[in-house]
Amino acid sequence: MLVKSDVGGNIDRLARSAATNPGRYDADILVIVEDEVQAGGAASSSSSTKGLLWLKRAMQFVTALPNRLTEDEEESLSAAASETYYATLQQYHGWIVTGTFTVALKLVPARAMAHEGPEFLPRLTAAFVELGTRDVLETREFADACVTVLPIFNYLGSVFLIARNEFSSKNNTVTVKNSPGRNLHRLMNSILFISLIFQNLANGQAMKEAVAESYERSLAPMHTWVVRAGIKTGMMALPTREDFLRALGETESSALTHMQAFVKATERVVQEIARLYQGVTMPRSDFTFS
Incomplete structure (x- = not known):
């Protein structure tokens, strides 16, 4: 997520x-700050002094979030992170950075996700x-097959709640007479994704690379630029490849087949x-994000 990226950059700077x-x-990190102050470079945007200040601010967020979660076990992770x-x-x-964080925090994963069995x-x-x-794609069989896909979106994290919600709602109307052709089109692109x-x-490929490339080739053309920007930001919260496979109840070798x-x-x-x-x-x- 964005905080993690910012923290990593400031650690590297120090x-x-x-x-x-x-x-x-090595013995005292504050000596770096003292030297930068004496040299007149502490106020520079690239200074280690600024990096240390932002690390302190990030740590306030990181330590406050677990406290909030323990105080209210019913509050969602997204709501707790936003507050x-x-x-x-x-x-x-x-306002630009605040807007980016606001979108990203709507897309953080749930507190916990049950793992699928093997x-x-x-x-x-x-x-x-x-x-x-099948020589012909029968509607009921196609709808039943689509239902088996839904849990995948849970394990990609909340960033793809868009895809899951669309997939679920469109699948529910596949068997309805005269339902719009766009529903089937959405289902097709979700399966392709x-x-x-x-x-x-x-x-x-690594998880983020695999998902980002797949999104661009399947779902992105259907989304407005606002949704695309939100999803790309939310991809910072994707699980690792290892965690994703573990959630599916698979190892590298078993998943490959x-x-x-x-x-x-x-x-x-x-x-x-x-x-x-x-x-x-x-x-x-x-x-839309609401």
């Missing part, structure tokens, strides 16, 4: 300063392998649906 004179600076941010860091930020990914893959063998993530992970099978099976399903939209410009999603 480490570089300490490395310039280890004998003088803590406005009580600690927000006073030091301009049968989840095989069940998901089997549903689409079976679907891919998951398939591309699996393909990228199978190719050895199922992911490759899912990619192969969904390729035909996506192609069959995509043929229906050749030459058609679909409207963007009407999702």
Whole structure:
């Protein structure tokens, strides 16, 4: 998340300063500040003095958040993080940074996520392998297969609540007579999104890289620039590759087989649906952050 990135940058700044004179600076970090003050460089935006000040401010946020969570066990992590941010860091930020944090904090993960059992990914893959063998995509079978996809969005974190909400709502109307064609189009792109993530992970990509590339190739064209910006910011809170696979109940080796099978099976399903939209410009999603 943004605080983590900022903290990491300021730690690196202090480490570089300490490395310039280890004998003088290793014993007491405040000596760096004293030297910068005497040299007249403490007020510089790139000074270690500023870096240390921002580390102190970030630590106020980091220590206040757990306290708030323990005081109210029913409060969501997103709400607790937002309130803590406005009580600690927000006073030091301009409106642009505050706006970025406000969006990002709406997308932090839930307090805890139940892990799927080791049968989840095989069940998901089997549903689409079976679907891919059909000469005709039957509506009920397609809808049932789509239901098995939903938990994936939970383990990508709240940043993709957009995709999950759209996927769930559109899937509920697949069987309704005369339902809009855009619902099927949204479902197709959501399936493609998951398939591309699996393909990228199978190719050895890190989680953030795999998700970001998959998003650009599938869901991003349907979203307004505001939603795209919010999602890209929220990607800083994605789980690691290891945590994602663990949440799915898989190891690297066991996940590889199922992911490759899912990619192969969904390729035909996506192609069959995509043929229906050749030459058609679909409207963007009407999702907004509220």
